[in-house]
Amino acid sequence: KAGVTQTPRYLIKTRGQQVTLSCSPISGHRSVSWYQQTPGQGLQFLFEYFSETQRNKGNFPGRFSGRQFSNSRSEMNVSTLELGDSALYLCASSLGLSGLSLNEKLFFGSGTQLSVL
Amino acid sequence: AQSVTQLGSHVSVSEGALVLLRCNYSSSVPPYLFWYVQYPNQGLQLLLKYTTGATLVKGINGFEAEFKKSETSFHLTKPSAHMSDAAEYFCAVTGSQGNLIFGKGTKLSVKP
Numbered sequence: 001k002a003g004v005t006q007t008p009r010y011l012i013k014t015r016g017q018q019v020t021l022s023c024s025p026i027s028g029h030r031s032v033s034w035y036q037q038t039p040g041q042g043l044q045f046l047f048e049y050f051s052e053t054q055r056n057k058g059n060f061p062g063r064f065s066g067r068q069f070s071n072s073r074s075e076m077n078v079s080t081l082e083l084g085d086s087a088l089y090l091c092a093s094s095l096g097l098s099g100l101s102l103n104e105k106l107f108f109g110s111g112t113q114l115s116v117l
Numbered sequence: 118a119q120s121v122t123q124l125g126s127h128v129s130v131s132e133g134a135l136v137l138l139r140c141n142y143s144s145s146v147p148p149y150l151f152w153y154v155q156y157p158n159q160g161l162q163l164l165l166k167y168t169t170g171a172t173l174v175k176g177i178n179g180f181e182a183e184f185k186k187s188e189t190s191f192h193l194t195k196p197s198a199h200m201s202d203a204a205e206y207f208c209a210v211t212g213s214q215g216n217l218i219f220g221k222g223t224k225l226s227v228k229p
């Protein structure tokens with residue numbers, strides 16, 4: 001069974017640009033969550049999608065948005081990039097059958113390393 | 118509000134020695150607690166989790182953790198460290214937004 005796939009693996013952008021990251025969950029998983037990982041702030045929750053709807057959201061500005069498609073693949077978009085957006089962005093998938101499925105196992109992808117210059 | 122504190126950003130042990138990684142949590146509701154491991158350039162992998170029931174939880178790769186409500190702790194241990202255990206370890210607790218709240222992580226080094 002293929003794992004969680006995130007593309008691209010590395011990305012370099014400049015301030016003010018926008019970026020789209022992609023996450024393909026494990027087949028059969030309907031929940032996709034996104035996390036930002038930085039050395040200073042650690043791992044922080046961005047949002048979670050289930051059946052094409054945002055089900056939960058963290059405390060990030062509106063420049064961070066996402067969506068989920070009918071095949072459960074998810075994209076995350078960051079507009080008007082700032083230097084502080086440089087981070088490893090991780091997505092995780094799960095079956096999503098029980099609320100945010102914290103009683104289910106989360107499977108993480110290897111992440112997209114975004115550098116903003 | 119929920120929070121997690123991991124004591125020690127870096128821990129170094131010798132191969133074969135006991136591994137002890139400390140985690141204390143704060144939660145206003147009965148917590149679900151997790152330990153994840155992250156190897157270089159990889160995502161997070163679940164080691165073990167506590168939801169309800171037995172307070173001593175056994176995970177993969179010989180790791181275990183004990184939930185101590187009175188101490189609000191969930192320390193991770195392994196009796197004998199192996200070189201392949203070198204990685205970053207994250208403790209996490211369930212958040213009110215249906216998410217995981219992670220500690221800052223502890224990097225484990227294993228000396229030969």
